[in-house]
Amino acid sequence: MKFSVTVILKKDVLDPQGKVVQNTLKDLGFLNLKNIRQGKFFEIELNENDEQKAKNAVKQMCEKLLANLIIEDFKISKTK
Amino acid sequence: MKFSVTVILKKDVLDPQGKVVQNTLKDLGFLNLKNIRQGKFFEIELNENDEQKAKNAVKQMCEKLLANLIIEDFKISKTK
Numbered sequence: 001m002k003f004s005v006t007v008i009l010k011k012d013v014l015d016p017q018g019k020v021v022q023n024t025l026k027d028l029g030f031l032n033l034k035n036i037r038q039g040k041f042f043e044i045e046l047n048e049n050d051e052q053k054a055k056n057a058v059k060q061m062c063e064k065l066l067a068n069l070i071i072e073d074f075k076i077s078k079t080k
Numbered sequence: 081m082k083f084s085v086t087v088i089l090k091k092d093v094l095d096p097q098g099k100v101v102q103n104t105l106k107d108l109g110f111l112n113l114k115n116i117r118q119g120k121f122f123e124i125e126l127n128e129n130d131e132q133k134a135k136n137a138v139k140q141m142c143e144k145l146l147a148n149l150i151i152e153d154f155k156i157s158k159t160k
Binding site for chain 2: 004006007008018021024025028030032033034035036037038039040041042043044045046047048054057060061064065066
């Protein structure tokens with residue numbers, strides 16, 4: 001069973017890396033760019049047939065290792 | 081108009097960062113983990129009402145800056 005996880009800084013947390021990307025894109029001529037934020041992406045494959053159990057395991061992975069819940073939010077979605 | 085972009089290493093490219101995460105998760109007790117790959121995630125907001133133009137701009141951003149096409153693939157999706 002495969003899942004996609006995105007981890008991104010919470011709205012109120014400064015994203016200096018995203019800001020650098022934003023400025024560079026503006027310098028490259030993308031003047032209609034309003035905002036860009038950078039985060040992490042994980043593609044996770046599990047040996048587990050029970051969807052609910054698999055989803056719970058992925059959630060625990062996020063909470064224990066992949067995301068820093070103080071400053072980051074995560075989103076899990078199943079990929080076919 | 082808002083887009084999500086994921087950038088991930090091509091299938092045949094080694095992902096040492098992902099391997100470290102995978103080993104750490106196994107050490108934490110997630111024994112049903114089969115595979116994990118790590119990539120980048122971008123949330124891009126554009127001042128552009130024409131969806132086709134906006135999508136093209138995001139594609140160009142990926143090609144010019146966000147992804148290294150030799151070793152990475154990218155995927156663009158529109159968020160509401």
